[in-house]
Amino acid sequence: MKATIVTIGDEILIGQIIDTNSGFIAKSLDRIGVEIKEMISISDNKQHILNTFATLQNNVDLVIITGGLGPTKDDITKHTFCEYFDDTLVVNESVLAHVTQMIEGFYKRPITQLNKDQALVPSKCIILHNQMGTAPGMWMKKENTVFISLPGVPYEMKYLIENEVIPKVVHEYERPYIIHKTILTYGEGESKVAERIEDWENNLPSFIKLAYLPSPGKVRLRLSARGKDKVILEKAIEDNVTSLTKIIGDIIVGFDDGETIEVIIGRLLSKQNKTISTAESCTGGQIAKVLTSVSGASKYFKGSIVSYATEVKIKVLGIDEATVNTYSVVSAEVAKEMAVNIQKIMKTDYAIATTGNAGPTKGDSKAEIGTVFIALATPNEVIVHEFNFGQPRDKVIDRAVNKCLEILQKEILKNLL
Amino acid sequence: MKATIVTIGDEILIGQIIDTNSGFIAKSLDRIGVEIKEMISISDNKQHILNTFATLQNNVDLVIITGGLGPTKDDITKHTFCEYFDDTLVVNESVLAHVTQMIEGFYKRPITQLNKDQALVPSKCIILHNQMGTAPGMWMKKENTVFISLPGVPYEMKYLIENEVIPKVVHEYERPYIIHKTILTYGEGESKVAERIEDWENNLPSFIKLAYLPSPGKVRLRLSARGKDKVILEKAIEDNVTSLTKIIGDIIVGFDDGETIEVIIGRLLSKQNKTISTAESCTGGQIAKVLTSVSGASKYFKGSIVSYATEVKIKVLGIDEATVNTYSVVSAEVAKEMAVNIQKIMKTDYAIATTGNAGPTKGDSKAEIGTVFIALATPNEVIVHEFNFGQPRDKVIDRAVNKCLEILQKEILKNLL
Known part of the structure; x- marks a missing residue:
């Protein structure tokens, strides 16, 4: 069963807004075994x-x-629907x-x-009744295609x-099984990971596809199996993940798509009744934002x-002015x-702090651009790392946030042992 | 001159990552007068x-x-290029x-x-030499199309x-002029705005297109003029913006695409040497994040x-426990x-604070879901507003952040008068 997603709007084509709808629809359809052939704007x-x-x-x-589908003149989808289906607009009383x-x-x-x-x-x-707004959804069939x-x-x-x-598609169509498994790795680049797992990759069965999804500081590996027999697919994915873990277990931090590192950190902290806080300079609150994006974060994020x-570092965080002047x-x-x-201020078990120069200019600090x-701070000690994350600015901040999460997760695991 | 943007990757089609590249490319091409016909994934x-x-x-x-174009097996674009252009891969020494x-x-x-x-x-x-990574860009022409x-x-x-x-396209192609002007309004819905400007909209010249871009709490209106004579286009856009301002000047907070409300707030604060800080509960740091997303924010954001x-509200922010217990x-x-x-803590001229219940559950608070x-706090007074932003959770937070910015901008303007 195949689908194409079409987004309509000049605002997308001139780059004024980013189309996030297609991704959400794709994920939802993929989960029920519908293959997305294309997305078109x-x-x-x-x-x-x-x-x-x-x-x-x-x-x-x-x-x-x-x-x-909005109320204004630039929205013409409904009229185009009528033309394509040779239909007319009528008032729907409901x-x-x-x-x-x-x-x-x-x-x-x-x-x-x-x-x-x-x-x-x-x-x-x-x-399709829309409880969240005034414009209803519409389902129309022509020959073999539903629009x-x-x-x-x-x-x-x-x-x-x-x-x-989704409920209507599930009810009306038969679909194959699709199983995805995502393996989340931190700390090594795409080429390096590829070389370590080359033999394993060459031995994957033909119905399993592997994709590399690199981003600054992390690489996700996605296995996708497609077929009629759910049991066979699940067994094959499980076996291959087990053999992969034997090869690169040292850089794997988690599995599955929802299993982002912040979810894993959240689960680890919740289980142990531990809490965390952050003091952020160059990351500007982004670590807090990522940690609190997890549902139930109020349990462990203070x-x-x-x-x-x-001056806020000195007056509010209480950093010694001499430390700033000296170092x-x-x-x-x-x-x-x-x-x-x-x-101390937030009375938490763990605390993470960042200070760096993300660029683009050197500013007041003596540090090279990219230095973070x-x-x-853990219940037992304080660990400090120095990095140079290169440029540009966004990448430095992204890599710093990801590195913080990686360090944090490893330390929490260590303290659990 | 027309272009189509093609993104390749299963990770996009299963919704695992959102394609933000197309938007960036579209914006860059649009600026130099290239019309984007479609985006395809x-x-x-x-x-x-x-x-x-x-x-x-x-x-x-x-x-x-x-x-x-990555180094791993799932990247096949380069080989496909060779097949399409009947070419072979060779080592490029540079x-x-x-x-x-x-x-x-x-x-x-x-x-x-x-x-x-x-x-x-x-x-x-x-x-196309890539100073930011190892994979080069490639430019190939077949008949009338450059890939x-x-x-x-x-x-x-x-x-x-x-x-x-961009430099190579500018050098090699002639392009028409495209002028966009975006008018940013806060506080009224799409239908309401459309009704107020109906006559004005009906009188727009045929070479100017109007689009409504609504999002929670704000509506952007985008005027696009396309043609050969830059002077005529600019004059027509200017005249129509002037007449629009006469109609809905009360809800317009700014113009142009880069002119987000946070940029306007930043400029107003910088000009007056005023500073700002935030204390955030339900918005979880997002107001700070939006304010600091503006280049040069360190001038006014402390x-x-x-x-x-x-407990952090009480111990760190110093909220009276009795206030929490009573209200x-x-x-x-x-x-x-x-x-x-x-x-007081951050020693700023302005300060904005949020507390609310974004849902999805009522939790400890007695407040209805959606209440924010x-x-x-301004140099002269403290103003408090109560809102109910409905549901779901993301929308409540987005609308709260936008409402804060709207209130802040209006107050700063008032204090400047």
């Missing part, structure tokens, strides 16, 4: 939309379209009641004609995918001080004091 | 890549391809020297065969677009305390104390 142009529909007709089973309830009941505003027009839908479509149109607002699209589209200004603000000594002090000091 | 499959190339051949002037320098010189590692293979390129290609292949790693792709692709745990942690009184205290209190 096209402009708000009727002829372009019609041509795209015609190309996809009978070549894929599903076409999922997002965007172009949608109208919902729109009226949202506008008058929740937002306490008088309903306008533009609001009411949201209830106009092609007469032949099956309505599903969803609003482009991410919250609304997500609600409709999870609550309407807080953070983002000490952007040197400079980007130094192992300052990083160490930051970690120790935030650990990372300090980790 | 396809799998790491040779036949699929070849079919896509054949479809695009002579239908667009430029095809920009990212992904599939690329080999660069790869050797990077691996042995910078990373201090012995060079491996996989590293060396990065220097293998189709014999007919024009090399450009770039590595998928964002830092490397960005470097090549800015330093190699720091932040992310008080995730109630609960999600209350106007706590928000107010947070703002006043962080203003925002407090702003």
